[in-house]
Amino acid sequence: MKTITVNRNVLSKNDEIAETIRADLTEKGIRMINFLGTPGSGKTTVLENVLADPAIDKSRIAVIEGDLFTDLDAQRMAEIGVRTVQLNTEGACHLEADMVQQGLAELDLEGVDTIVVDNIGNLVCTAAFQIGAHMRVCVASTTEGNDKPLKYPNMFRTADVVLLNKIDLLPYISFDVDKFIADVLSLNPNAEVYLCSAYKGEGLEPVVQIFAGV
Amino acid sequence: MKTITVNRNVLSKNDEIAETIRADLTEKGIRMINFLGTPGSGKTTVLENVLADPAIDKSRIAVIEGDLFTDLDAQRMAEIGVRTVQLNTEGACHLEADMVQQGLAELDLEGVDTIVVDNIGNLVCTAAFQIGAHMRVCVASTTEGNDKPLKYPNMFRTADVVLLNKIDLLPYISFDVDKFIADVLSLNPNAEVYLCSAYKGEGLEPVVQIFAGV
Numbered sequence: 001m002k003t004i005t006v007n008r009n010v011l012s013k014n015d016e017i018a019e020t021i022r023a024d025l026t027e028k029g030i031r032m033i034n035f036l037g038t039p040g041s042g043k044t045t046v047l048e049n050v051l052a053d054p055a056i057d058k059s060r061i062a063v064i065e066g067d068l069f070t071d072l073d074a075q076r077m078a079e080i081g082v083r084t085v086q087l088n089t090e091g092a093c094h095l096e097a098d099m100v101q102q103g104l105a106e107l108d109l110e111g112v113d114t115i116v117v118d119n120i121g122n123l124v125c126t127a128a129f130q131i132g133a134h135m136r137v138c139v140a141s142t143t144e145g146n147d148k149p150l151k152y153p154n155m156f157r158t159a160d161v162v163l164l165n166k167i168d169l170l171p172y173i174s175f176d177v178d179k180f181i182a183d184v185l186s187l188n189p190n191a192e193v194y195l196c197s198a199y200k201g202e203g204l205e206p207v208v209q210i211f212a213g214v
Numbered sequence: 215m216k217t218i219t220v221n222r223n224v225l226s227k228n229d230e231i232a233e234t235i236r237a238d239l240t241e242k243g244i245r246m247i248n249f250l251g252t253p254g255s256g257k258t259t260v261l262e263n264v265l266a267d268p269a270i271d272k273s274r275i276a277v278i279e280g281d282l283f284t285d286l287d288a289q290r291m292a293e294i295g296v297r298t299v300q301l302n303t304e305g306a307c308h309l310e311a312d313m314v315q316q317g318l319a320e321l322d323l324e325g326v327d328t329i330v331v332d333n334i335g336n337l338v339c340t341a342a343f344q345i346g347a348h349m350r351v352c353v354a355s356t357t358e359g360n361d362k363p364l365k366y367p368n369m370f371r372t373a374d375v376v377l378l379n380k381i382d383l384l385p386y387i388s389f390d391v392d393k394f395i396a397d398v399l400s401l402n403p404n405a406e407v408y409l410c411s412a413y414k415g416e417g418l419e420p421v422v423q424i425f426a427g428v
Binding site for chain 2: 122148
């Protein structure tokens with residue numbers, strides 16, 4: 001019982017900070033995109049491919065990487081020449097608004113109009129915590145199985161865009177694409193659902209267009 | 215700051231309940247195994263295959279299924295004729311000891327010597343919460359990428375057994391098996407690491423032997 005009460009307070013305080021972040025970024029003409037998904041769904045690989053697309057002006061993009069302890073993903077972003085800051089949660093399973101606020105303070109936002117937050121791999125708590133983003137992109141993957149929307153509904157209910165990644169592996173696994181899409185849309189009729197293979201660099205045009213501000 | 219203090223209290227209270235559960239089960243000659251892993255790593259498919267093995271006496275096994283809202287996995291267990299109880303956390307990202315205690319109260323444990331807890335898909339908080347189990351099995355999968363042990367070290371540091379699942383997909387993806395095993399052992403030199411494909415029903419003999427009490 002105590003836990004529930006405490007979480008409500010934490011969430012309420014968190015949402016206030018998130019609202020401040022969002023208002024501040026909006027005023028500066030900057031969009032923030034929250035990248036969410038299970039560990040290994042391919043969030044960072046999608047980002048690598050999209051940011052390397054010739055249609056993207058990398059000087060306009062900044063990335064906030066969320067991880068528990070390592071800076072492995074920030075290294076991947078730095079290698080492709082994008083401004084990056086690494087947030088380490090020291091064990092917490094999701095980013096909170098005040099962590100993102102600290103990350104934003106470390107970033108040089110001169111000329112930036114799009115910030116991507118590569119959240120911690122988690123289908124539960126990352127969906128519960130607002131971080132001040134204007135858009136949520138959930139990267140799911142075929143190898144997770146098509147039961148995930150119904151098992152983790154909050155994630156799919158709150159996503160603006162659902163990317164179904166690893167479609168190159170469909171011939172080798174049991175996965176019902178139609179059921180996956182139908183389940184996502186039953187939870188969230190306004191979700192945009194796209195199929196892609198970040199590993200093969202295929203199907204990422206819709207994300208490139210989002211990042212390019214089209 | 216408040217959150218950290220509260221979590222400590224919650225964890226300490228949780229660990230007390232877990233200790234009670236473990237002592238009680240030990241006295242009754244029952245082992246409890248905590249099955250952990252990311253969403254879609256194949257925990258339930260591993261269980262389905264292992265429980266269907268002729269070497270397993272299903273009347274000696276009981277399963278506690280953990281999920282946020284659905285009973286999809288409990289249905290899969292019921293279909294193979296194993297005593298099952300479903301725990302729904304209503305949104306919480308991990309099982310806690312008091313939830314497992316409630317599940318145990320609902321199970322008929324007559325003749326049972328092994329209880330499996332099929333935990334919520336999560337690489338972070340599930341590892342932080344003791345539930346009174348005697349053994350932890352982490353089901354990882356090749357499609358998650360070989361960087362997961364270093365990115366989610368608490369999970370791999372506390373696992374007694376690490377199953378690397380979906381090895382049938384190795385020809386189609388980029389995954390360094392040697393690095394994965396080396397990273398697991400660097401975090402946890404005593405971990406037993408096995409390779410398997412639950413989808414193909416291959417490599418599950420070590421888990422069958424654990425369940426058969428060999």
